[in-house]
Amino acid sequence: MDPDPIYLDNSATTPLAGEVIASMEPYFSDEYGNASSLHRFGRRAHAAIEEARASLAETIGVEPSEIVFTSGATEADNLAIKGLAFAHPEKRHIVTSRIEHHAVLHACRWLEERGYEVTYLDVDRAGRVEPEAVKEAIRDDTLLVSIMAGNNEIGTIEPIGEIGEICKERGVPFHTDAGQAYGKVDIPAGSVDLLSVSAHKLNGPKGVGFLYVRKGIRLSPLLSGGGHERGLRSGTENVPGIVGLAAAARLAFSERETVVPRLRGFRERLIEGVMRIPGVRLNGDRKESLPHIVNFSFAGIEGESLVMRLDERGIAASTGSACSSPNLEPSHVLVAIRVPLSMAHGSLRISTGRQTTEEEVDRFLEVIPSVVEELRAISPFKVEG
Ligand SMILES: Cc1ncc(COP(=O)(O)O)c(C=O)c1O
Incomplete structure (x- = not known):
């Protein structure tokens, strides 16, 4: 054999962790309510989502109201980049690196095809972005700096604390894709304005993630609809997925x-x-x-x-x-x-x-x-x- x-x-x-499957199971069976419904089924689904939101916020030391659930890190990256662009049409320049995930690179390319200018920073031979290079690339019309927390192909950790401080000094929003880094290394969320996370990289379910959006950062939604997630992301919430994401994060942080x-x-x-x-x-x-x-x-x-x-x-x-x-x-x-x-x-x-x-x-x-x-x-x- x-x-x-x-x-x-x-x-x-x-693979899904056993604890994660167990946490999701009720929301596939008895607890099938729509979180927007006023009756008890809806209220219980809503409570489960809010509990998940609070526990995820705690993992990075932010407010629950700053967590927006998405279908994963790809959507979170797109919401951060395009959502910021749509909300600030006067800012036409983006700084990113050559080694970002395609969710970031292709969102930037999409904007480039529509008249934006994108600076793709070089990295050194280990894959590290030089914070000084970020500083030099920032212009008066820079909309956003987007540098990942840890690379998904070679594992290199980026100096996002330092880059975040530079962005803060220059008043430019800073996004980091933490799809691989979240739950594995410390994320200085205090230095970041927007942060993308995916559940399935974390022994959680596929098709769910979140974008942390610092209070005061203005984004336009990418999807039109009922405005479920603070008006930033419409669509009936994936209750089992969100509950599973929170269980996966709790497990990752606890162990x-x-x-x-x-x-x-x-x-x-x-x-x-x-x-x-x-x-x-x-x-x-x-x-x-x-x-x-x-x-x-x-x-x-x-x-x-x-x-x-x-x-x-x-x-x-x-x-x-x-x-x-x-x-x-x-x-x-x-x-x-x-x-x-x-x-x-x-x-x-x-x-x-x-x-x-x-x-x-x-x-x-x-x-x-x-x-x-x-x-x-x-x-x-x-x-x-
Ligand atoms: C760094 C990084 N960003 C984004 C993604 C996309 O995440 P998702 O599959 O949740 O859309 C991945 C996964 O491939 C990733 O590793």
């Missing part, structure tokens, strides 16, 4: 002190083990990284073949980000950190989660040298040792 598959793709998505050091240990073990293979580079920063993501490039190999071979051996990993896997362009993040093109095509992202075990990490380390060797044996490219 095949051994159980090993899931090392937790940046793409995570952070034990889970994060474990994931950091796995990351170090993975780096030590994989770097023993010749012709490998570590993409990203060894130290300033999210605990659960590590990215390598293997000379002379296509990342896609590596993922398929690993899958045959029961190991699920990914090349670059899951969102761009089907397209064979090298990842924009690896290009931005100046990974040579030949190496960028041979990238592999390993991302661990709360359910990952040491045995699973060791099994991966046992399998990877032979998979690399097999693929190199059939590769037309010669690898220098």
